Amino acid sequence: MSRLLRSFIVACLLIGFASTSTHPGNAITSLSELAIPDDQVVSIQARFVSLTTTMAPMLERTTFAQEEFLRLRAETKGKGAEYQAAHNFLRTQVQGLLKALNGEVQIRNQSNRIFNQIIKSPQTLTEFIAARPTVYLPPECPPAVALDGESIWESGKVVRVVDGDTVLVQTCRGELDVRLIGVQAPETAKPTQLAQCGGIEATRLLQSLLPVGAEVQLRSNNYASSNNFQALARPYRYIFAKDSQGNFSLDVQAKLLEAGLAMWFPNENEYVRNYQYLEVLNTAASSGIGIWSGEFCKNEKDKTPIGAIEIWVETDSPISGEHPFGEHVILRNRTDQKIDLSGWSIRDTSLELIDPKFAFPLGTTLNPQGILTIYLGAPLPNFPISQDEIALGLTKAILQNPSSAGSKYTGDGIYLQTPLLANGGGNMRAWMHRHCIPLDCTRPDWLTKSGDGSDRAIPLPQTLSIALNPGKYGRVVPDMTGLTAEQAAVALTPLQLNVVLIDKSSEVAGGAMSGTTSSATEKSVVDQNPKAGTNLPPNGTVTVYIDVKR
Incomplete structure (x- = not known):
């Protein structure tokens, strides 16, 4: 149990008990003289057990969410989608914790009714404490076990395989939405996207490796490692299942890579198996296994071979x-x-x-x-x-x-x-x-x-x-507004830029437009593409639009 939870339970008990210490009393011959109904004692005991059972995983998740939030705030300076997801997740956990704490108020009120009965009796506080109901707390997670450069943080049973790299596992911390470390399986179908090539097959393989109820070990370097996806913090863990001898030696991540149904997805905080998994991936890819075959998924019109x-x-x-x-x-x-x-x-x-x-x-x-x-x-x-x-x-x-x-x-x-x-x-x-x-x-x-x-x-x-090097490789297009077509061509020649002229004039066939002077037939640059200041490579082309002067 977390230190915070222990402190909370002790505080709940001491608050009630301390309220009686200010009222002196005389010893009585029997607790039965208090006449406290059994159903009240059973009720408050049940509420304590319910509250502590609910809050234990909530406190763990809130502590975990806070650590992730503080880490990402320091790394991203409070910016980005990952930081916002961690912020939202922490807020959700705190709100849930506050809601659960409302149950403590109900327990305290019921406890006070019992304590008031004690205060009115001649029983001493010591005798009451000796006979108080027992509060049974939920089992704690065992201490982490260091193994092969990582630690076994939890063990449990598979509830459900969500997709090729996510598994629901029931553990001493409650039901965990575990994201596999080191691999990225193709995505399965979502409301907004099609299933990727290999997504269904990766999920089926993982289901065969981790049937419902299978016992598993969850390992990682860092207890707080998580994948903050869609505001949901999923703990990062290597999942190991039992082999035929009953030992937790079946590395499901490696099995996905061996089958050519996952990409390599290392995390710098979870690096113990990074190089090992890279070698497994390269072997599968060079052998053309699974998604690396180039023809794993059907209905493919393209026939471009691997290596082309x-x-x-x-x-x-x-x-x-x-x-x-x-x-x-x-x-x-x-x-x-x-x-x-x-x-x-x-x-x-x-x-x-x-x-x-x-x-x-x-x-x-x-x-x-x-x-x-x-x-x-x-x-x-x-x-x-x-x-x-x-x-x-x-x-x-x-x-x-x-x-x-x-x-x-x-x-x-x-x-x-x-x-x-x-x-x-x-x-x-x-x-x-x-x-x-x-x-x-x-x-x-x-x-x-x-x-x-x-x-x-x-x-x-x-x-x-x-x-990166405009002075060496670039040619800056000049502003040619007002130049004649000939002048524009001359301006671009030393820059090794080509010119395309487009005449936008609308002269009346057979002569100048009505109401204009003879100078109206003189044409000059009115627009250009690309604009002045654009950097082009040598032999780039500038389109120049000319029109009569108005």
């Missing part, structure tokens, strides 16, 4: 303030066939990109031996993206940078998927699991070299390179 598309991801934004535009993915077509990417999507291990609005626009293609860059953020002002680039429009950076510091082995992965359909699709076509872990790696040559081996005029990704 090479992928590179940069998780560490080079733009100050961790701007999301700096996080990007680059796809390279290794074949001589055009690949239609309409409706395809990328996702990381989290759920930030699963919304259909992040799917590639209709008409997105990957040309033979071509390149496509996907920026996770919105385009930067004055740096328009090129035809071989798209921007997803995220407002914050989401990718976790790879690290092996302290043997924690953390990072993020990127996965390229075909269009998800109501009856299938959504197969993996390319991926990069937590790149450069455990060893450092170098960027592939094709990021800086053309197909003939020569240096690219602008390293990939093009627009980001221009934004």
